[in-house]
Amino acid sequence: MKYMLLINAGAVDENGAAAECSVEDWVTYDKEVKDAGIWVSGESLADLVTATAVRVGQDGRRTVTDGPFAESREVLGGFYVIDVPDLDVALDWAARCPGARGSGSVVVRPIAEFGV
Amino acid sequence: MEDEGVTGRGIPVASARQSPAHASACASVESVFREERGRLLASLVHHFSDLDLAEDVASEAVEAALAHWPAEGVPARPGAWLLTTARRKAVDRLRRDQAYAARLAVLQVEADRAAPAPPPADAAGDLPDERLQLFFTRAHPALAAEDRTALTLRCLAGLTTPEVARALLVPAATMAQRIVRAKKKIRQARIPFRVPGADELPERLPGVLQVLYSIFTEGYAASSGPQLQRIDLAEEAIRLARILHRLMPAAREVDGLLGLMLLIHARHEARTGPDGELVLLEDQDRSRWDHTMIKEGCRLAVSALTGGPPGPYGVQAAIAALHDEAADLATTDWPQVVALYDVLLALAPSPVVELNRAVAVAMRDGPQAGLALLDALAGEPRLRGHHPYPAARGDLLHRLGRLPEAAAAYQEALDLAGTEPERAHLRRRLHTIEPPGPGDRADKTST
Numbered sequence: 001m002k003y004m005l006l007i008n009a010g011a012v013d014e015n016g017a018a019a020e021c022s023v024e025d026w027v028t029y030d031k032e033v034k035d036a037g038i039w040v041s042g043e044s045l046a047d048l049v050t051a052t053a054v055r056v057g058q059d060g061r062r063t064v065t066d067g068p069f070a071e072s073r074e075v076l077g078g079f080y081v082i083d084v085p086d087l088d089v090a091l092d093w094a095a096r097c098p099g100a101r102g103s104g105s106v107v108v109r110p111i112a113e114f115g116v
Numbered sequence: 117m118e119d120e121g122v123t124g125r126g127i128p129v130a131s132a133r134q135s136p137a138h139a140s141a142c143a144s145v146e147s148v149f150r151e152e153r154g155r156l157l158a159s160l161v162h163h164f165s166d167l168d169l170a171e172d173v174a175s176e177a178v179e180a181a182l183a184h185w186p187a188e189g190v191p192a193r194p195g196a197w198l199l200t201t202a203r204r205k206a207v208d209r210l211r212r213d214q215a216y217a218a219r220l221a222v223l224q225v226e227a228d229r230a231a232p233a234p235p236p237a238d239a240a241g242d243l244p245d246e247r248l249q250l251f252f253t254r255a256h257p258a259l260a261a262e263d264r265t266a267l268t269l270r271c272l273a274g275l276t277t278p279e280v281a282r283a284l285l286v287p288a289a290t291m292a293q294r295i296v297r298a299k300k301k302i303r304q305a306r307i308p309f310r311v312p313g314a315d316e317l318p319e320r321l322p323g324v325l326q327v328l329y330s331i332f333t334e335g336y337a338a339s340s341g342p343q344l345q346r347i348d349l350a351e352e353a354i355r356l357a358r359i360l361h362r363l364m365p366a367a368r369e370v371d372g373l374l375g376l377m378l379l380i381h382a383r384h385e386a387r388t389g390p391d392g393e394l395v396l397l398e399d400q401d402r403s404r405w406d407h408t409m410i411k412e413g414c415r416l417a418v419s420a421l422t423g424g425p426p427g428p429y430g431v432q433a434a435i436a437a438l439h440d441e442a443a444d445l446a447t448t449d450w451p452q453v454v455a456l457y458d459v460l461l462a463l464a465p466s467p468v469v470e471l472n473r474a475v476a477v478a479m480r481d482g483p484q485a486g487l488a489l490l491d492a493l494a495g496e497p498r499l500r501g502h503h504p505y506p507a508a509r510g511d512l513l514h515r516l517g518r519l520p521e522a523a524a525a526y527q528e529a530l531d532l533a534g535t536e537p538e539r540a541h542l543r544r545r546l547h548t549i550e551p552p553g554p555g556d557r558a559d560k561t562s563t
Contacts, residue, residue: 001306085306085308086306086307086308087256087258087305087306087307087308088307088308088310088312091258108305110304110305110306112304
């Protein structure tokens with residue numbers, strides 16, 4: 001069963017790095033996920049100031065805006081999709097993720113399955 | 117799917133035109149199914165990894181029993197009969213639904229991969245006992261706390277959804293929605309049916325115990341309504357704790373929880389007067405306490421505190437035991453009660469425990485000492501709206517002869533208390549200080 005781990009960054013320093021963990025922590029975690037044979041996909045997202053929002057109105061015209069900028073303190077910073085037997089295993093991997101520490105959090109969501 | 121006509125305690129009883137044999141067979145189905153429901157469901161869930169399917173075929177098996185047992189007699193091993201029948205019905209259904217079967221086959225393979233060894237059969241019953249898995253799934257931290265309680269009552273206590281709704285004072289439709297939503301999460305997020313390993317138990321067991329204790333406390337001191345105690349709910353919690361105790365004989369905190377419940381429940385006859393009014397510990401007729409239950413509770417409290425560092429339920433059981441063993445309030449071992457509250461505070465700090473400790477200190481050292489501790493808790497946000505806090509202050513102020521302040525504290529408690537017997541008790545207290553004048557109503561909510 002596939003689960004997405006949505007990594008919400010907590011407080012970041014002036015360089016955009018999360019305060020609670022180092023680059024080495026992420027490299028180690030990434031290697032562990034891949035060595036365990038559960039890695040499906042995963043990306044780290046560029047800084048939120050680079051984000052652009054697109055909306056299409058009822059008249060078919062599109063609106064492009066800068067942002068959105070975070071209103072709350074938590075901002076999606078990246079994700080993993082992993083394939084594990086059940087929620088408990090997924091929660092264990094989420095707990096080991098450096099992004100779960102300090103003011104960050106990892107939200108675990110099952111990937112919807114359509115058909116058989 | 118929620119089918120409420122047949123399952124749990126909602127089994128239809130025989131109507132008048134049916135034979136006495138039929139009626140007695142129906143009664144046996146009811147009692148057997150009530151006892152076996154949790155076990156039956158757990159076995160089916162373990163086998164098919166699908167709670168809805170398990171509930172459906174369990175209900176169908178009971179319908180079959182209602183049809184066959186009156187004519188053929190109750191089988192020697194009714195639990196095994198129900199399980200075999202339910203399994204056969206599940207297999208039939210899976211054959212009819214190939215797509216569903218393919219999905220379940222995948223689930224089964226993964227379940228076997230995750231937990232290869234099936235639990236051994238329980239020598240006492242005629243079904244292997246897989247309820248421990250249900251206890252842990254129902255109290256999984258990924259579920260909302262109120263849903264854990266509802267699912268435990270529904271699946272392990274065998275209450276129907278309307279009964280769960282009544283027990284938790286929620287409208288039936290809301291409860292049905294919540295149970296459906298929680299079951300959907302268990303299925304779609306794939307919360308596993310398994311007993312956590314030894315390394316995870318310290319983290320997971322408190323959640324299971326918390327569910328049972330919250331069922332018990334709602335029964336012991338209903339949060340609202342006309343009645344002070346709801347005995348059926350308290351007894352249900354004790355029944356579930358006994359099952360858990362049988363399933364986890366080595367878990368000392370389970371001993372502690374069961375002991376605590378028994379030591380509190382032993383006083384329930386004396387706790388309400390003839391008109392349902394609250395009778396305080398100090399005024400209770402202790403000869404009406406259930407001394408057999410107290411003995412059992414004390415044994416459990418001792419075993420909870422033996423062989424390792426104590427847990428919070430074990431310590432609370434020991435405090436309850438000190439009350440239950442005392443001949444009256446004055447000869448209660450208050451220094452020991454205070455010492456145990458100190459241990460409890462170190463294990464599980466809480467302003468409610470601080471409040472109880474302050475009352476015990478007042479008994480040991482006098483009302484002035486207790487009042488000083490209570491006043492130090494004045495800013496505590498978790499005691500705001502908690503009526504025992506102003507009620508305890510009122511009692512100590514009363515004993516100190518500071519009557520106007522005592523009256524104000526009782527009035528504050530009166531405005532916060534949830535059940536009518538508690539409000540009546542506080543009104544009586546208030547009237548001992550200032551007898552009501554004509555047209556003077558103490559209960560602000562009714563003026």
